[in-house]
Amino acid sequence: MTQRYVGQALKRKEDPRLVSGTSSYVDDISMPGMLHMAITRSIHAHARIKRIDISKAQRLPGVHAVITGEEVAANCGPVPSAGEIPNMKRPQRYLLAVSKVRFVGEPIAAVVAADKYIARDAADFIEIEYEPLPAVVNPEKAMQPGSPRLYDEFSDNVSYHFGFESGNTEEAFKSANVVVKERFINQRLAPIAMETRGAVATLQMPDNELVIWSSTQIPHLLRTQLALMVRVPENRMRVIAPEVGGGFGSKLNVYAEEGLVAYLAKKTGHPVKWIESRRENIAATIHGRDQIDDVELALKKDGTILGMRVKSIADLGAYFQLLTPIIPTLTGLLAPGAYKVPALKFDQVGVLTNKMATDAYRGAGRPEATYLIERIMDVAAQKLKLDPAELRRRNFPRPNEFPYKTSGGVIYDSADYEKALDRALELADYKGLRLKQAELWKQGKYMGIGLSSYVEICAMGPSTAMPAGGWESGTVRIEPSGKVTVLTGASPHGQGQETSFAQIAADELGITPDDVVVIHGDTARIPYGIGTFGSRATAVGGTAMFLAIQDLKEKMKKIAAHLLETTPDKMEFSPGKLVVKGGSGRSINYTEVVGAAYMARNLPPGVEPGLEATRFFEPSNFTFPFGTHVCVVELDWETGEPKITKYVAVDDCGNVINPLLVEGQVHGGIVQGVAQALHEEVVYDENGQLLTGSLMDYALPRAHDFPEFELDRTVTPSPVNPLGVKGVGEAGTIGSTPAVVNAVVDALAPFGVTHIDMPVRSEKVWKILKGRKAS
């Protein structure tokens, strides 16, 4: 099929409603009789609840119901969590705390009232008597004997041990010329989608179907879990993800508040709305990262990697959300990064602490891996006195070695790492930058250049490797008019698949993207699907749609051949028509074939009427996008501020459907990754009080923190799916964090610095600049 639209930078079909303010997010939904829910949350990190007095709240005019933990424990299932690791201690949690709280922000009671102001007042009128218990927030302390225990029923706070060894690491380290080691900490982060969480639930007439609108990335999985949670048959429940204002993994989850809204709609008979405040969002929406990795790398004199050992501590927080124990284990799979690491030993402990649960945040387990391998490569380069680019180059698998099985246990699909590295170095003028750096150092100005050659695990993924199915569904319906409706199980929330899927469908069917409408995020309209996360929507969901289109094309070819008295194999699609191959000039209009399928008066034998197909695509493997990022920083001598003066990103996400969308994903990803390197950190004090509980304290990046990024691409199609796409949703985040930290460390090299912990705030750099002597 000729590509008229795939590969073009088409403006998004989504945008007119978004730029004009006419779209509908959860908070924009309003219904007659709607009540508002507010939550009373724990002010202690660890405490027994001795008494809850709800009488004052109940007496407030306008309050319809007040509920506490005992009621929901008796009437609702627990908050679900997936993933199995042998001998894992899995904490159980109800929608509201029962007798004990284990983090600041844990829901204790819920109020519904006629308006949100009254609901908030009532929630604040609930009196709770606590018996505070010692809290533990540092995972290394939590592992020690004698540490306060979160759960009486568990012998200690260690939830799981996960590990593997491939190759012989002992031998590798024995035969090494050089061994480098360092501790790398991925600090705790808050995802901060600009739209906080929120849900509306109502019993809808005539059949009392329980309808829930939620700001979610996974409407179908949410319905399955909510059905269990609030004990409603799944086929009597509908979940709608309306316009969703960003997710970044934080809405790839099933939360207590979603269950509470559903339960209270059932209980009161009124529609119930809950919109999370930003303070609640930082305290009680999942956090990301929070992992400590002790890394050792064994190399030969020439820089060849022989082996790697990682000892990892994952801070899980107090409870499990949907994927809490799974995310940190992904770090092991990707620990070798883009390099040949013949032997790898990975040991991880997952630890419970008095903090909010960690879970999937943009990159989810892979940024941690990329950070540790890309940092240790720089530490090794420094030790070996090799250029960091050269050390990377020497350890890349060659393009002809793919599919490449790694010591992390996965099979990389396709890549040319050196090509992306070379292009990035060229674009950044790496040689020129090194000369300039030497010059600046002489003048006492500290400039640093950081590289990161990342690979990531995307298009999640084969079902055998996923907790709840890794396939995706796609339905394509060609309507009698020839217009096309696509129903996808993917649930985009800003990524733009209403546009990119329409581009693919238009090219395949010889129509225009304007002829295609892509519908997502409604369990009543769309066959069961998995959702949007792990850079999977196009690679898995797009492929399901593509396969459904192929079914319809085969059918249309049969009908066209029948009408033209030829055979289906001689027919092909062309813009607006189906033509007989071979230049005879014979053809039949697309709309005529569509009409014939619906009129059904003259169909070939065995061909059913109608034009609708549904496919469920099960990928055979993940995809593995890659690239090289180059970051240049200059340190402000007076303040220590690391200022990014240049940023080059060369990414390879396989075939590109819409370059505009790909660039947008990379830009946004870079900023989130840079923010981890330089700004963001969720901080709890030693008592478990959240110190970064508002956007005043949690440092999100702003427009003036960045220069204009310079982007380019290499294109290595993936063999895993027929579209050849790999996914790009997380690439920027994964690639950028180590590039920035490598740049700062490089700038501080004259001071003998080999590592600096994130976030690299001005103060840390300033202390080094003022406290040490440059060599």
Next chain:
Amino acid sequence: MHVKIRINGKPYEKDIDPRLLLTHFIRDLAGLTGTHIGCETSICGACTVLANGLAVKSCTMFAVQADGVDVVTIEGMARDGQLHPLQESFWEEHGLQCGYCTPGMIMCAHQLLARNTAPTDTEIRDALGGNLCRCTGYQNIVAAVRSAAGKLKREPRIAAGD
């Protein structure tokens, strides 16, 4: 308390609680939900509207403070079905992804362009310092504002809400 607030040229007269926030007046009483709430503390800028021509964060202004004020929201930007050059440029330059911050960004950018018809990129980035976006990495937002400035220069347009 009794207030009269003009929003996008239309008067809304209501009896309200003194503690009602302007953003809730706009969203819940006037039914204009294009103005979004992102932090309730003036940090994120999603709720930015124009009040007598000045960009304000409607989540930290009481509705009673807007008594007698002319407010313009994102819904007031398009004219006769024609998008405002800023709205067009955000669309053309892919200056949005999830769209949640977009109305506030556009209102804030509107104020910038009213004051400075040819801002540099640095001036654009500084002017948007009170508006957070988690999706775009800001680059295409800057491009959109730059492009809109060019369009408005070629084809001056009366300020929104006039």
